[in-house]
Amino acid sequence: MYNLYIALIHYPVANKKGQTIASALTTIDMHDIARAAATFGAAGFYLVTPLEDQQILAKEVMAHWRSGVGGIINPFRKQALELIKVVKDFEEVKQSLKTAYKHGVVTVATSAARYSGSVSVSELAHKMEENTAYVLAFGTAWGLAEAFVTGCDVILEPISGWNGYNHLSVRSAVSIILDRISMKRKLLTL
Amino acid sequence: MYNLYIALIHYPVANKKGQTIASALTTIDMHDIARAAATFGAAGFYLVTPLEDQQILAKEVMAHWRSGVGGIINPFRKQALELIKVVKDFEEVKQSLKTAYKHGVVTVATSAARYSGSVSVSELAHKMEENTAYVLAFGTAWGLAEAFVTGCDVILEPISGWNGYNHLSVRSAVSIILDRISMKRKLLTL
Numbered sequence: 138m139y140n141l142y143i144a145l146i147h148y149p150v151a152n153k154k155g156q157t158i159a160s161a162l163t164t165i166d167m168h169d170i171a172r173a174a175a176t177f178g179a180a181g182f183y184l185v186t187p188l189e190d191q192q193i194l195a196k197e198v199m200a201h202w203r204s205g206v207g208g209i210i211n212p213f214r215k216q217a218l219e220l221i222k223v224v225k226d227f228e229e230v231k232q233s234l235k236t237a238y239k240h241g242v243v244t245v246a247t248s249a250a251r252y253s254g255s256v257s258v259s260e261l262a263h264k265m266e267e268n269t270a271y272v273l274a275f276g277t278a279w280g281l282a283e284a285f286v287t288g289c290d291v292i293l294e295p296i297s298g299w300n301g302y303n304h305l306s307v308r309s310a311v312s313i314i315l316d317r318i319s320m321k322r323k324l325l326t327l
Numbered sequence: 328m329y330n331l332y333i334a335l336i337h338y339p340v341a342n343k344k345g346q347t348i349a350s351a352l353t354t355i356d357m358h359d360i361a362r363a364a365a366t367f368g369a370a371g372f373y374l375v376t377p378l379e380d381q382q383i384l385a386k387e388v389m390a391h392w393r394s395g396v397g398g399i400i401n402p403f404r405k406q407a408l409e410l411i412k413v414v415k416d417f418e419e420v421k422q423s424l425k426t427a428y429k430h431g432v433v434t435v436a437t438s439a440a441r442y443s444g445s446v447s448v449s450e451l452a453h454k455m456e457e458n459t460a461y462v463l464a465f466g467t468a469w470g471l472a473e474a475f476v477t478g479c480d481v482i483l484e485p486i487s488g489w490n491g492y493n494h495l496s497v498r499s500a501v502s503i504i505l506d507r508i509s510m511k512r513k514l515l516t517l
Contacts (some may be wrong), residue, residue, distance in 0.1 A: 139489070165355055169496045178489035213494040299329070299368035299509060304403040306359045309366075309502035312495065316503045319489060 140238065140265070141179045141318065142272040143170060143311060144230050147186040149282035160278040162191045164198050169308040170275075171217035177315040182220045183230045183272070195223045227274065227285070234270035242270040246289035247310065248280055249303050255292040258314060262321035273314065275307050330428065330455070331369045331508065332462040333501060334420050335360060337376035339472035350468040352381045354388050359498040360465075361407035367505040372410045373420045373462070385413045417464065417475070424460035432460040436479035437500065438470055439493050445482040448504060452511035463504065465497050 145166060148159035167184065174182045184195050199218055201207045208215030224230055227244075234242035245261065265271055274281060274289060286292055295303055296313055305313070335356060338349035357374065364372045374385050389408055391397045398405030414420055417434075424432035435451065455461055464471060464479060476482055485493055486503055495503070 169499055172494055172496055173499050175490075175492045176486070176488035176495055213492070216492065217494065296366070296506070298366035300365075302365045302403070302406065304362050304407065305366055305502065306362055306498070308496070308498055309359055309363050312499035312502045313506045316486070316506065 139178055139180060140267070140270050141315075142181045142183065142230070142234065142270060143174055143179055143315075144183040144185050144227060144272050144274045145170060145307070145311075146227065146274055146276050146281055146285070147184075147188070147191065148226075149285050150276045151279040151282055153279055155279070157282045158278065159186065159188055161188075162186060162194055163277065164194070166277070166308060167195065167198055167218065167221060168214070170311050171220050172214075173308075173312045173315050174220050175217040177319045179220065179315065181222060184221055184223045185225075185227055185230065186223070187225050192223050192225070195221070199223075230272060234272060238268055238270040240266065240269040242272060243291060244289040245271060245273045245291045245293060246281055246286040247273060247275050247293045247314065248286050249295050249305070249310075250280070251295055252286060252292045255294045257294050258317040259321055261291060261293065262318050265322070273311075275311055277307055329368055329370060329512075330457070330460050331505075332371045332373065332420070332424065332460060333360060333364055333369055333505075334373040334375050334417060334462050334464045335497070335501075336417065336464055336466050336471055336475065337374075337378070337381065338416075339475050340466045341469040341472055343469055345469070347472045348468065349376065349378055352376060352384055353467065354384070356467070356498060357385065357388055357408065357411060358404070360501050361410050362404075363498075363502045363505050364410050365407040367509045369410065369505065371412060374411055374413045375415070375417055375420065376413070377415050382413050382415070385411070389413075420462060424462060428458055428460040430456065430459040432462060433481060434479040435461060435463045435481045435483060436471055436476040437463060437465050437483045437504065438476050439485045439495070440470070441485055442476060442482045445484045447484050448507040449511055451481060451483065452508050455512070463501075465501055467497055
């Protein structure tokens with residue numbers, strides 16, 4: 138486990154028209170992203186939603202796998218879902234990590250859109266320091282609201298494919314970025 | 328688009344006890360894997376299931392996005408799902424690609440288990456030749472049946488994380504392997 142965290146944001150995100158909304162929870166996101174976080178050694182996975190009914194749904198899923206029959210049937214899934222914390226907003230994520238790390242927290246936005254000043258995964262991995270928490274924010278629905286992205290300390294370049302098409306699911310995007318960081322950091326420490 | 332194909336196998340795969348079964352279709356696999364295939368320029372995505380009711384279900388999903396209202400609402404999804412072909416077995420995939428490519432087809436098995444003689448993604452990407460189709464087979468449920476894996480021309484090394492945990496969803500595994508191949512091939516051709 139190292140000083141990397143995932144935050145899956147359900148507000149503020151864009152809808153198809155670019156309006157800022159709060160999105161509904163997709164329970165498979167919890168599973169896929171927790172499994173990727175466990176595989177690549179991320180220290181935690183924050184599920185960020187201000188909607189109380191969605192917080193309750195998330196906690197019901199977690200209870201099934203963490204203390205219910207799910208965890209007995211599949212202990213690997215239990216181990217992954219134990220990384221999840223449900224919080225009401227991103228401020229809570231930042232405060233919690235700021236308290237836990239001597240050098241505070243660096244917030245990293247991801248987007249399928251290109252922003253000026255964005256950095257590659259290699260650059261981010263190269264700059265990562267000890268005693269600092271790094272939290273990667275991923276948007277659900279049509280992605281993180283623009284004001285959220287520009288409010289983060291670092292913006293990651295979009296994952297670009299071969300032919301201009303970049304409409305990955307958030308589950309795929311998280312998996313790919315965690316893999317790239319993991320590979321890069323392994324290279325750097327070898 | 329290049330000479331790389333994905334095959335998502337629903338038979339023969341393992342269940343939790345290691346017995347060979349035919350698994351049920353998970354429709355989100357169709358979406359996530361088609362979107363990753365489109366992003367990284369794969370030429371096709373075969374959905375392999377011998378179960379007729381599951382073939383019908385897959386075709387209903389595809390019709391909604393390819394010729395129904397789904398494709399009007401989300402043309403990017405339409406573009407991705409157009410890569411899908413539903414087939415009854417892996418033999419059909421091989422025959423179809425053998426006919427289409429002058430130098431035939433190379434079958435590549437993926438597994439979370441380690442097999443002797445398996446190769447890394449880098450080695451595979453380095454060896455890929457023109458006029459040959461490469462089809463990456465991914466297992467649903469608890470993964471490809473052992474006899475299927477050892478019957479393929481090439482076996483890929485498992486994706487290994489930092490701490491021995493490697494229980495990624497098949498959606499994550501496909502995304503990561505396509506990204507790694509894509510990055511490697513871009514490096515090789517630069």
